[in-house]
Amino acid sequence: MKNWSIIAEGFHKEDVTKHESIYSLGNGAMGMRANFEEDYTGNTLQGSYIGGVYYPDKTKVGWWKNGYPEYFAKVLNAPSWIGLHIKINGEVLDLNTCTEVKNFRRELNMKEGWYERQFTVTLPNGAQIAVKALRLLSLRYDELGALRYEITPLSSEVTVEIESYLDSGVKNNDANWDELFWNTLEVEAAANNAHILAATKKTDFKVLTFMQNKLFVEGKALEVSSKQNKKDSYIGLQYQVALKKNQTFKIEKYGGYKTLSSPDAPQPSYAALLSTTDAFESLLKMQKEDWAAIWELSDIQIEGDDKAQQAIRFNIFQLNQTYSGKHAHLNIGPKGFTGEKYGGSTYWDTEAYCLPFYMATKGAEVARNLLMYRYNQLDKAIENAKKLGFTGGAALYPMVTMNGEECHNEWEITFEEIHRNGAIAFAIYNYVRYTGDEAYIKDYGLEVLVAIARFWAQRASFSAEKQKYVILGVTGPNEYENNVNNNFYTNYIAQWCLRYAAEQVEVFKREAIAQEELQQWLHIAQNMYFPYSEKYGVYLQQDGFLDKDLKPASAIPAKERPLNQHWSWDRILRSPYIKQADTLQGFYFFRNHFTHEELRKHYEFYEPFTVHESSLSPCVHSVLAAALDKKEEAYALYLRTSRLDLDDYNKEVHEGLHITSMAGTWLSIVEGFGGMHVVDNQLHFKPCLPAHWRSLSFKVIFRGQLHVCKFVN
Numbered sequence: 145m146k147n148w149s150i151i152a153e154g155f156h157k158e159d160v161t162k163h164e165s166i167y168s169l170g171n172g173a174m175g176m177r178a179n180f181e182e183d184y185t186g187n188t189l190q191g192s193y194i195g196g197v198y199y200p201d202k203t204k205v206g207w208w209k210n211g212y213p214e215y216f217a218k219v220l221n222a223p224s225w226i227g228l229h230i231k232i233n234g235e236v237l238d239l240n241t242c243t244e245v246k247n248f249r250r251e252l253n254m255k256e257g258w259y260e261r262q263f264t265v266t267l268p269n270g271a272q273i274a275v276k277a278l279r280l281l282s283l284r285y286d287e288l289g290a291l292r293y294e295i296t297p298l299s300s301e302v303t304v305e306i307e308s309y310l311d312s313g314v315k316n317n318d319a320n321w322d323e324l325f326w327n328t329l330e331v332e333a334a335a336n337n338a339h340i341l342a343a344t345k346k347t348d349f350k351v352l353t354f355m356q357n358k359l360f361v362e363g364k365a366l367e368v369s370s371k372q373n374k375k376d377s378y379i380g381l382q383y384q385v386a387l388k389k390n391q392t393f394k395i396e397k398y399g400g401y402k403t404l405s406s407p408d409a410p411q412p413s414y415a416a417l418l419s420t421t422d423a424f425e426s427l428l429k430m431q432k433e434d435w436a437a438i439w440e441l442s443d444i445q446i447e448g449d450d451k452a453q454q455a456i457r458f459n460i461f462q463l464n465q466t467y468s469g470k471h472a473h474l475n476i477g478p479k480g481f482t483g484e485k486y487g488g489s490t491y492w493d494t495e496a497y498c499l500p501f502y503m504a505t506k507g508a509e510v511a512r513n514l515l516m517y518r519y520n521q522l523d524k525a526i527e528n529a530k531k532l533g534f535t536g537g538a539a540l541y542p543m544v545t546m547n548g549e550e551c552h553n554e555w556e557i558t559f560e561e562i563h564r565n566g567a568i569a570f571a572i573y574n575y576v577r578y579t580g581d582e583a584y585i586k587d588y589g590l591e592v593l594v595a596i597a598r599f600w601a602q603r604a605s606f607s608a609e610k611q612k613y614v615i616l617g618v619t620g621p622n623e624y625e626n627n628v629n630n631n632f633y634t635n636y637i638a639q640w641c642l643r644y645a646a647e648q649v650e651v652f653k654r655e656a657i658a659q660e661e662l663q664q665w666l667h668i669a670q671n672m673y674f675p676y677s678e679k680y681g682v683y684l685q686q687d688g689f690l691d692k693d694l695k696p697a698s699a700i701p702a703k704e705r706p707l708n709q710h711w712s713w714d715r716i717l718r719s720p721y722i723k724q725a726d727t728l729q730g731f732y733f734f735r736n737h738f739t740h741e742e743l744r745k746h747y748e749f750y751e752p753f754t755v756h757e758s759s760l761s762p763c764v765h766s767v768l769a770a771a772l773d774k775k776e777e778a779y780a781l782y783l784r785t786s787r788l789d790l791d792d793y794n795k796e797v798h799e800g801l802h803i804t805s806m807a808g809t810w811l812s813i814v815e816g817f818g819g820m821h822v823v824d825n826q827l828h829f830k831p832c833l834p835a836h837w838r839s840l841s842f843k844v845i846f847r848g849q850l851h852v853c854k855f856v857n
Contacts, residue, residue: 147453148255150790155239155248155263161189161798166789167252167259168482168801169279172468173286174222174401175481177800178250178259181228181277181293186240189317189798192222193481194401195474197349198488198546199316199325216553217546219477219488220325223312223342223353225399226279226291229380231305235269243268254461257283257435258428264298272299281400282427283434285414286470288400290427296392304393307373308357309380312342318484328377336370338379355399356418357381362391365421396424438464441845442505444813447838448857455786456813459806463501466803469510475517476804478759483800489544489551490517492564493804495571496729497760500578501807504814504844508579515575518568519588524548526595532559534602539595541568556626560619562603566637569596570733573644577822580847586652594657597645597665600638604668612673620686622726623758624707624716628686630675633730640734642669682749685727692720696752706757706794722754724761732764735771736823744772756781759788763808763816770816770832779834782812814842818853831855 152163167178177191200215230237239245248263262276279291295304312328319325329350330341339354359366366385373380385393398418417423442460446453466480476498477488494514503511518525518541525539528550532540542550543557543564552558572589576582585593604613615638620631642665649657675684684690700721704710707721725732728750731743738746747768756762766781786809789797814820817840819830827846833839833855841854 147450147457148253150250150252150254150454150458152250153248155245157186157240160184161187162792163250164189164191165482165797165800167250168462168465168480169257169259169281169289170462170465170481171281171283171286171289172464172466172470172474174281174289175465176226176281176289177482178261179226180239180261181226181279181291182230182275183236183238184240185238189483190221190224190314191483192224192226193219193488194222194349194351194403195471195481196546197222197344197351197403198347199344200346200551201316201319201325213550213553213558215551217489217544217551218316218318218325219484220344221314221316221484222351222401223310223326223340224314225289225310225353225355225401226397227309227311228293228395228397229307229309230295232267232271232273232295232297232302233269234303234305235267235271237265237267237273237275239263239265241268242266243270247274254457255435255439256428256432257461258431270299271297271302273297273302280428280431281465282414282431283438283468284427284430285417286468287402288398288414288427290396290398290424292394292396292424294392294394295387297387297389299389301386301388304385304387305382306385306395307380307382308355308395308397309373309378310338310340310353310355310399311378312340312353313377316484326377331374331377331379333370333372333374333379333381336381338381340377340379342377350404352402352404353399354402355381355397357383358396358398358421358423359383359385360394360396361385361387363394398423441843441850443842444810445839445841447840448836449834452783452786452834452837455783455790456809458790459786459809460505462801462803463498463806463810467498467502469502469506469513472513472516472520475514478802478804479800480803482803485799486544489546491544491804492541492567493760493807495567496733497763497804497811498807499571499574500815501810503575503578504846507845508575508581508848511575511579512581512584515572515584516588518571519592521545521548522592522595529599534599536598536602537595538598538602539565539592540599541565541596556619557623560617560627561623562599562618563620563631563634563637565596565599566634566641569593569641569644570637577825578846580825585648590648590652590654593641593645593648594654597642598661600642601661601665601668604638604672607673610673611671613668613671614673620726621724621729621760622685622722624719624721624723624755625686625726626717628688630673631686632674632683632727633685635672635674636730636734639669639672642666680745680749682746683727685722685750689720692718694720694753697721697755698752700755705755707755708757720753722750724756724758725754725764726750728754728764728768732768735821740772743768747772751777756784757794759785759794759802759805760808762788763805763812766812767816770812770819771830773832775832775834778812778816778832782809782816785809785812813840814844818842818855820844820853827851829853829855833857 164177244266370381475490529540544552762781762785769778
């Protein structure tokens with residue numbers, strides 16, 4: 145089971161927040177960090193999250209510029225339902241204050257979709273108990289979660305006081321103005337059930353947080369009446385039980401969220417299930433069945449490398465916990481349901497990195513939902529462009545969004561990282577060539593492509609000196625360069641977008657698009673400028689790149705890495721160091737446009753300057769290294785992307801997991817070591833397995849057909 149589980153043994157206070165991220169659970173509609181159910185007064189980042197529920201936290205900047213978004217959207221820390229206040233002989237159970245903690249063990253079972261924690265403790269009053277807690281978020285009923293918490297006294301009989309509670313008085317750790325984001329509307333309880341109705345401020349998402357408790361001693365149900373502890377934004381149900389030595393008390397707690405303003409139909413009722421005495425075991429059985437169905441299609445098997453095997457399964461597991469494809473109004477945030485950083489919003493990561501995983505493992509319908517998410521926000525993208533001075537239906541998709549509005553508050557990103565528009569168009573192309581669903585372009589995609597092409601046609605300007613079209617004042621994927629001219633990747637994907645949009649207009653004969661406009665798009669594309677070095681035989685990342693002090697990243701002292709934590713921003717901007725694949729991002733997307741020798745030259749020129757301080761970087765380099773038969777390099781980069789969180793490379797996993805880069809991990813296996821690529825609408829494979837791997841197996845759905853792939857060294 146070691147390749148199917150993430151296990152940590154021993155209680156170390158410094159690891160608590162890190163493990164809260166790694167052992168997170170989700171079901172596509174909601175998720176939670178692996179916070180303790182019982183009280184914990186040590187360092188912790190409390191976090192439960194609901195898909196699509198956010199708050200427009202007013203932007204906090206030192207000065208305002210025209211076009212700035214008014215808010216930065218934040219995924220909200222939702223009302224908590226897992227909490228248990230526990231006293232043993234009057235002493236609060238708190239691992240931060242216990243006299244001794246022994247046999248502490250966590251397990252995230254990825255095969256079956258549950259998280260378990262167990263330990264034995266001695267409390268300050270001398271009481272010794274063993275605790276075992278198991279938790280799941282149901283895939284079958286994605287409004288519902290369940291936990292089972294067991295207490296066994298080890299030294300003598302004890303009195304257990306337990307208060308199972310709901311709390312809507314929660315706040316975000318990253319709140320700009322330190323305010324609460326929820327208004328509590330209703331707090332109710334009856335018998336062993338309770339709920340809180342709360343609404344978000346400004347956005348008015350109404351959420352019903354609920355719980356139901358069942359109590360047992362030695363497996364026999366207890367008929368114990370509860371005492372209510374009711375406050376303005378809190379409801380607790382209190383119980384007291386006397387236990388003999390080695391008797392086990394168990395509470396089963398069922399809870400979750402009903403988003404009353406959700407645009408989706410309600411899930412099937414689970415009320416009948418919860419009325420049964422074996423409800424928890426039934427939910428656990430369903431969970432195992434549902435995860436087995438997911439793994440049947442999405443599992444990757446690596447023989448000969450346990451570390452690589454565990455890592456890829458962890459990445460696949462988290463991707464499936466984050467996005468199920470059931471809800472068309474949801475998307476994939478860089479941290480998923482594991483933390484607050486990046487606000488839980490949608491970035492270009494979805495189109496550039498995540499879409500292929502969902503196409504190949506879940507099929508066209510789920511992938512189509514990701515494209516429809518952008519189509520449904522086209523009006524907002526046109527509005528975003530209009531705010532920046534673009535006209536005629538030109539669209540600029542946001543860098544960061546919840547509902548289609550731009551909500552990123554750094555100017556060099558909001559105004560300049562416009563290559564995100566190209567990723568939206570490329571995703572449409574990628575989806576159609578992969579699924580064969582050309583009707584999507586006819587019915588939806590073409591409108592998006594035309595609006596994006598109109599943006600590029602206006603954003604490019606003609607240089608009389610160069611007699612070429614240039615794109616000035618941009619930030620490429622390498623965010624360690626701001627406000628540069630003629631970023632290769634941006635210019636290249638703009639050129640491709642203009643040509644692809646014009647081609648699709650001709651294919652589908654849209655009379656509303658004037659031929660003069662199409663010819664202008666093609667004229668700009670034909671005459672796009674790309675900085676090039678004859679000396680090195682490579683396209684330059686941007687104008688002036690060779691003016692930098694071209695020392696390789698290997699020359700940077702280890703104590704100064706990562707750069708963004710040790711160098712001033714001024715120093716970073718003047719350096720040649722590349723945060724993530726930039727020019728090579730273009731070579732990754734458009735490999736068929738370049739020769740093998742061109743790829744080799746560009747990889748060998750840019751890789752030495754790349755510091756991989758974005759989670760999205762190693763995967764692209766791993767795929768390209770494998771294509772160049774650089775097996776050892778590809779493998780080292782794969783480990784870096786696949787174990788980024790498990791091994792906490794960047795010392796930041798306490799903030800949450802890097803969910804969207806996990807899709808890049810899948811790419812590094814399937815497109816890298818498996819060598820899968822699409823040429824002329826057909827799948828091709830050119831495997832390049834690390835020397836110590838005995839075999840690699842995976843499945844992909846391509847144009848409605850399931851392909852079972854196995855490569856043997």
